[in-house]
Each structure stands twice: as C-alpha cells, then as structure tokens.
Amino acid sequence: MSKLLNLALGILAAIGGFVDIGDLVFNTAAGATFGYQLMWVIPIGVVGIIVYSEMCGRVAAVSGKAVFDAVRERVGFKAGLFALISSELVNLLTLAAEIGGVAIALQLLSGLDYVVLLPLTVVGLAVVVWTTQLDWIERIFGYGGLCLLVFAVAAVKLGPPWVKVGNGFIPHLAQNNPWLYLYFVVGLLGAAMTPYEVYFYSSGGIEDRWTPKDIGLNRANAIVGYGLGGFLSLALMITGAAVFLKHGINPEHLGTIALGTEEPLGKIGLLLALVGILFAVGGASIDTVFSGAYNLAQFFGWEWGRYRHPAGAPRFTLTWLVLFVAAFAIVVTGVDPVMLTEYAVIFSAVALPLTYIPILLVANDPEYMRANRNGRLANVLGLVYLVMIMVIAITAIPLMLITNVGQN
Amino acid sequence: MRYAAVVAAALVLTGCNGGTVDRHALTNDAATIDSINCESWLLARADARGRLPRFYAREQAEELQIQAANFADALAHRRAATGLEQRVRARARDAGTLSTQLHILHAYPTDHAIAKRLARQFKQAGNCS
Numbered sequence: 148m149s150k151l152l153n154l155a156l157g158i159l160a161a162i163g164g165f166v167d168i169g170d171l172v173f174n175t176a177a178g179a180t181f182g183y184q185l186m187w188v189i190p191i192g193v194v195g196i197i198v199y200s201e202m203c204g205r206v207a208a209v210s211g212k213a214v215f216d217a218v219r220e221r222v223g224f225k226a227g228l229f230a231l232i233s234s235e236l237v238n239l240l241t242l243a244a245e246i247g248g249v250a251i252a253l254q255l256l257s258g259l260d261y262v263v264l265l266p267l268t269v270v271g272l273a274v275v276v277w278t279t280q281l282d283w284i285e286r287i288f289g290y291g292g293l294c295l296l297v298f299a300v301a302a303v304k305l306g307p308p309w310v311k312v313g314n315g316f317i318p319h320l321a322q323n324n325p326w327l328y329l330y331f332v333v334g335l336l337g338a339a340m341t342p343y344e345v346y347f348y349s350s351g352g353i354e355d356r357w358t359p360k361d362i363g364l365n366r367a368n369a370i371v372g373y374g375l376g377g378f379l380s381l382a383l384m385i386t387g388a389a390v391f392l393k394h395g396i397n398p399e400h401l402g403t404i405a406l407g408t409e410e411p412l413g414k415i416g417l418l419l420a421l422v423g424i425l426f427a428v429g430g431a432s433i434d435t436v437f438s439g440a441y442n443l444a445q446f447f448g449w450e451w452g453r454y455r456h457p458a459g460a461p462r463f464t465l466t467w468l469v470l471f472v473a474a475f476a477i478v479v480t481g482v483d484p485v486m487l488t489e490y491a492v493i494f495s496a497v498a499l500p501l502t503y504i505p506i507l508l509v510a511n512d513p514e515y516m517r518a519n520r521n522g523r524l525a526n527v528l529g530l531v532y533l534v535m536i537m538v539i540a541i542t543a544i545p546l547m548l549i550t551n552v553g554q555n
Numbered sequence: 556m557r558y559a560a561v562v563a564a565a566l567v568l569t570g571c572n573g574g575t576v577d578r579h580a581l582t583n584d585a586a587t588i589d590s591i592n593c594e595s596w597l598l599a600r601a602d603a604r605g606r607l608p609r610f611y612a613r614e615q616a617e618e619l620q621i622q623a624a625n626f627a628d629a630l631a632h633r634r635a636a637t638g639l640e641q642r643v644r645a646r647a648r649d650a651g652t653l654s655t656q657l658h659i660l661h662a663y664p665t666d667h668a669i670a671k672r673l674a675r676q677f678k679q680a681g682n683c684s
Contacts (some may be wrong), residue, residue: 254610254614255608255610255611255614255615256608256610256611257610258609258610258613258614390597393684394593394594394596394597394683394684395589395590395593395681395683395684396590396593396594396597397586397587397590398594399590399622400615400618400619400622402611402614402615402618403594403615405611406594406597406598406601406615409597409601409606409607410597410601413606414605414606414607414608417601417606417607417608417611418608421608421611554583
C-alpha cells in the first residue's frame with residue numbers, strides 16, 4: 148500500500164513537474180503559429196524522454212551511478228569534460244530563464260516590481276533548497292504545478308475542432324513557412340527532452356536509494372509521469388491555437404500564456420494558470436540548479452546529494468549557490484526570460500547527443516548493468532531517438548538563424 | 556533597470572531587423588503591432604468585464620506598453636527602403652498610439668469604463684477577430 152501511495156505521489160509530482168518554461172513558451176507559441184499542425188511532435192518528444200529517463204533510472208538503480216558518473220567513466224575525461232561544460236552552460240541559461248519566469252509570475256500575482264522580485268526569488272529558492280527535504284520539494288512544486296491542469300479544462304471548454312486536432316497527430320510538413328515549422332519541431336523536441344530532466348531524474352533515483360528492486364517503480368514513474376505531463380503540453384498547444392491563433396496574437400510574454408485561460412474560464416482560470424506557472428517554473432528552477440550541481444560533483448567525484456546536510460557536501464552546496472548567483476547575474480541584466488528560454492531550448496537541443504549517447508552506452512554495458520541491460524525494444528527505440536537527436540543537434544542553430552529565433 | 560531593459564529590447568529589435576526597414580521587415584513589424592493590439596483587446600475586454608486580477612491587468616498592460624513603445628521608437632528612427640518611408644512612419648505612429656493607450660490601461664486597471672473604450676479602440680486598430 149505504501150509503495151502504491153509512493154507511486155501515486157511520485158506520478159502526481161511528475162505531472163506537475165514535467166512542464167517548465169521551455170514547454171510553456173514553445174507549446175503555446177507553436178499552437179499560436181501553426182494551430183494543431185504540430186500536435187504530432189509532442190508524443191514523439193514524450194516517448195523520447197520516457198525511453199532515456201527509464202534507461203538512466205535503471206542505470207542508477209542497478210549500478211548506483213548517475214549520468215555524469217557514467218559519462219566520466221565511459222567516455223573518458225576529455226570528452227566528458229566537453230559534455231560537462233556544454234551541459235553546465237545550457238543548465239545556466241535554463242536556470243536564468245526559469246528564475247526570470249518565477250519573478251514574472253510573482254509580479255503578475257503581486258504587482259511588485261520585477262527588479263525587486265528577482266533577488267527575492269533567488270533568495271527564496273535558495274532557502275527552500277537549503278531547508279527542505281528533496282521529496283518535499285518535489286511534492287510541493289509538483290502539486291502546485293498541477294494547477295496547470297486548468298489548461299486542459301480550458302482546452303476542452305474552448306471546443307476546438309477535434310477532427311483538426313486529431314489530424315495534427317499525423318506527422319507532416321507545413322506548406323507555408325516550412326523553416327519556421329521545422330524550427331518549432333526542433334524547439335518542441337528540445338523542450339520535451341531537455342537534458343537537465345534526465346540528470347535530475349537519474350540523480351534523484353540515487354538520492355531515493357533505488358535498488359534493482361525499484362526498476363518497476365522507475366519504469367512506472369517514467370511512463371505515467373512523463374506521459375501525463377505530455378498531456379499538459381497538448382493542452383497548452385490547443386489553448387494557443389484556439390485563443391491566440393484565432394485572434395492573430397503571437398504570445399511573446401509569459402503573462403500572455405496565462406491569458407489563454409481567461410476566455411473560457413474567467414478570473415479563476417487565469418489565477419490558477421498563474422499559480423500553476425509559478426510552481427511549475429519554480430520547481431524546474433530547483434531541478435535545474437540541482438542538475439548543474441549534481442553534474443559537476445559527479446564528474447569530479449565530490450560528495451553530493453540533498454540527503455546530506457549542506458555542510459556534509461560542501462562543494463556540492465557551494466556549486467548550487469554559485470549557480471543561483473550566476474543565473475541571477477544573467478537575468479538581472481534585463482534580458483527577456485522568454486527570449487532566453489528560446490535560446491536555452493535550442494542550445495539544449497544541440498547538447499542532446501552529449502547527454503544521451505553515454506546513457507545508451509552505459510545501459511548496454513554488461514559490467515554496469517549485468518542482467519538489467521537494455522532489451523531489444525529499449526535499444527531499437529534508443530537508437531532511433533539517437534539518430535533523431537543527432538539530426539536535431541545539427542539543424543537547431545541553422546534553423547534558429549534562418550528564422551531569426553522563431554520571429555520569421 | 557527598467558531603462559536598461561528597454562534599451563536592450565530596442566537593441567535586439569533593431570539588431571535583429573537590420574538597419575533599413577524593407578518590405579519584409581515592415582510586414583513583420585506591422586503583424587507584430589497588430590498582434591499587440593489584439594492581445595491588448597483581449598486584456599482590456601476581460602478587464603472591462605471585471606474578469607482580471609487587478610495586478611495582472613496593470614502589469615501585463617505595462618509589458619505590452621513597453622513593447623509597443625520600442626516599436627514606435629525603432630520605426631520612427633530607422634531608415635526606410637525607397638518608397639516605404641511614409642508607411643514605416645505611419646506604423647511608428649500606430650505603435651505610438653498603442654503605447655499611449657496601454658499606458659492608460661496600466662494607470663487605471665480598475666476603471667471598467669476606460670477598459671471598455673480602450674478595448675473597442677484596440678480591436679479596431681488591430682483588425683482583430
């Protein structure tokens with residue numbers, strides 16, 4: 148019973164915690180620009196993150212090693228260092244965007260000045276990280292993020308043309324503006340498969356002391372949690388199409404995304420959307436800062452983990468504090484968090500192979516995995532996604548330049 | 556800091572669109588101004604009906620106002636391609652008007668009558684459906 152309860156709680160937290168600022172921005176903008184035509188990309192991205200999260204969760208459960216432990220051991224110091232630097236840079240950009248997103252949500256809810264809220268946000272998040280246990284952090288932000296389900300209610304209440312929505316699940320290329328369409332394909336996949344999620348997932352497995360007995364729990368968490376989280380992405384895209392495309396609006400502000408719920412649900416819908424954004428993006432900030440600290444600590448073999456008191460893993464603690472300060476320094480320059488999100492997602496798409504290739508290698512390594520090596524299905528899916536990830540990594544920056552960062 | 560944000564946004568706008576406003580850039584900028592108008596219409600309409608939290612109306616109106624003011628400034632000062640000068644400056648004036656209207660919405664977020672009047676103006680200016 149306790150296991151079932153834990154599973155249910157974990158899944159609820161995963162649903163609320165799946166959506167971050169990248170998903171909010173790209174899914175809504177994709178709906179506002181191409182209507183329902185890009186629905187097919189979401190399940191592809193969700194299956195990708197499930198495949199690789201399950202793999203690295205299994206590696207964590209069997210070998211007791213998180214992603215960057217394995218990267219260092221499997222691909223060597225130089226290649227590993229390259230992967231580490233690129234992942235840390237992407238993490239930092241993402242963290243800065245998420246912190247800006249939290250401050251914007253707080254500004255829209257409280258009316259306080261954005262510039263005042265930025266340092267308060269960073270200090271508040273740091274205090275939460277310092278004082279709160281990891282499972283409680285996951286629950287608080289995951290359950291708060293469940294307020295985003297208001298987008299699902301809004302999507303149904305808006306009464307979209309369901310046949311068109313259904314047709315959107317058939318992969319195709321748009322006739323008008325194919326470059327912009329491809330930019331959104333890359334952005335949506337990059338947002339769904341963003342590397343920090345797997346770093347956090349795998350390290351979280353070790354923090355939760357997973358053993359080979361937890362492989363079933365890992366699989367259920369990954370499939371149901373990310374699967375239902377993807378459902379929120381679909382709802383965001385439908386809302387984007389039914390409200391913003393219909394009215395000729397290009398949503399360029401985080402507050403605009405929440406406005407999509409006002410038309411069908413009024414003030415309460417808008418408030419729930421803002422609270423959901425606050426918790427989802429706040430939770431993602433914490434996941435991101437932890438991912439950055441986990442990666443560095445695992446790569447250099449430092450003590451790490453939130454199950455220790457901060458003083459018990461001083462370099463790990465110092466790393467996440469420094470990351471918070473560095474992200475604050477970026478976002479306080481006045482850079483637009485939504486624009487920063489677009490860059491973060493596109494650069495994370497470039498860094499995807501550096502994260503996923505080592506995971507696939509380790510998950511097939513008999514020395515690490517013994518009887519729990521990848522099966523045929525995991526390998527076929529892993530390879531298919533690896534090819535796709537390579538294509539995305541190569542095309543991401545050219546598409547960003549051709550489309551002027553999606554501005555066409 | 557707000558000034559720095561405006562300058563940064565203006566630099567991004569002018570930098571991304573290049574120095575001279577050609578036909579393609581004008582079409583894009585005009586579409587963006589229409590988009591801000593239509594979003595402002597949704598915002599003001601909801602405000603007029605009392606369906607917005609007070610702070611949301613005020614802060615979102617300010618965000619849109621800054622965006623419109625950046626466009627007004629950029630389009631008023633950038634060079635226009637031959638034959639487009641008048642149209643570019645006309646769009647600059649449109650963006651300036653939009654910015655002024657949004658400033659009013661930002662200043663009086665709880666006045667439903669003002670919001671209703673502004674909603675009509677935004678809808679007409681943006682040709683919103």
